[in-house]
Amino acid sequence: MATDENDRYLRPLPVRTAMYEVEVKVPAELDRVRSRLEDGTDAEADDGIGDEDDSTALDATPAGTVVQTDTYYDAPHRTFAETDEALRIRRERHPDADTGSETRVTYKGPLVDDESKTREEAETTIGDGKTFDTILTNLGFEPAATVRKKRERYTVELAETDATESASASSTDFTITLDTVDDVGEYVEVETEVESETELEFARAGAYTVLESLGLDPDDQLRTSYLGLLLDS
Template structure:
């Protein structure tokens, strides 16, 4: 499984306004005034052009706390890999429960970046019953916590047609749009999807670019550095 992800810095209030209006008027502000000059992506001052309007569906907001680990047998910083435990809860949840979380707890391995145009990686992830227990297993095996990244994530989903690459046809692909407010790092928008094989990577990446452009965001502004890397560099 490959996770295809494109991430750019963004003003979340502006992007949220566009998403919550569901692009209904084709101009992003609900005014019905669609007349404007277009930039190279068909937008002016970040407004959405009617020709690129998408219909996004809210998918909820969560708070994620990601603990990353260093390995005893190699340097993940040098190999561009990552191992983390992610604890997730709703913003309004009761934090007095065991582990402080009421949602999913998952362990994830991320492999090195596989291209030069996005944050696409091979990824393996599974749910675990108790984060503290799994942390104990890792530390007893020599893995040490390196850093913790906390963020509030507001998600939307959108389905667009993407090229299948194998044929001349297109197929509907679901993308997740995530508005991230990351502690000590800043505000970003991620667009991502998952594909099974390398042959699907280009069409998925092009689809992610299309979604970004429909939000008035420029794929050329993307950052391929992880939130962990941005935090460690701050």
């Protein structure tokens, strides 16, 4: 894949005020999902394996592959496992291009609903992850665990009428990621960001629609983070 397709994931991000990240994650066989994304077919259909699937193909756009190394921290003043918060430093690089890497620090708040993995999130680019790690550790934060994963990204625009019965003409961009997580397994995530709680219902319904179009069942979703899955493995 051309390098410039991935450049936008490695450009410095501006300081971002808190938003809501709506995310739905399910275990999946990535070869099957990849085939559906790339050509609208099921990788096992020719072998007669699995049930017939009449889900609608998505007009998804490939958006590059990255490798992420996420270091999560414990706080000195409260226990994030009890408050359902997270603080991490993410180092991201493109494995097949000389575009360098990017480092970001992210705070994730507690889950805000019982139907998806939706959180308030604040994130910004930092120039030197090692130096920021030193700052955190000197303030009493301690590295808790590191999650490593390869992510294949696709984007899709979904009109509100595709996800709800509303006649609104608005639409939302969703990111589909095919994740291979070290020591955890293979998963598909569908996510988007919204600015207010009033937008959460449509965003969640849209994420479910995208999953169903990939032949996946939203009822299979996991609300546990990759960090939680790794610690439980």
